[in-house]
Amino acid sequence: MKSRRALPPLNAVRAFEVSGRRLSFRAAAGELGVTQGAVAQQVRALEEHLGLALFQRHPRGLQLTVAGAAYLAEVT
Numbered sequence: 001m002k003s004r005r006a007l008p009p010l011n012a013v014r015a016f017e018v019s020g021r022r023l024s025f026r027a028a029a030g031e032l033g034v035t036q037g038a039v040a041q042q043v044r045a046l047e048e049h050l051g052l053a054l055f056q057r058h059p060r061g062l063q064l065t066v067a068g069a070a071y072l073a074e075v076t
Contacts, residue, residue: 008049013075015042016054020072023062 018028019039029036047054054068064072 008046009042012042012046012049015039016046017072017075019043019055019062020064020068021076023064025062 015028015032015038018031019025022028022031025036025039025043029039032039043054050071052067052071053065054071056063056065
């Protein structure tokens, strides 16, 4: 059993879930009522926690990686 410290922060998981569903940090920020930078920072922290890249970042939006798509399916 994993310790509580091994679990990712809930806000980071929430930011990832909305970003993954919307494929946009800006849209996720609007839905969550926070800044785009805050969403990006939370997702980056989650990626570091998991040791995985969850998104490919493109100038016009996001694309889930294979690992990101699998993780999104787990958390939704």
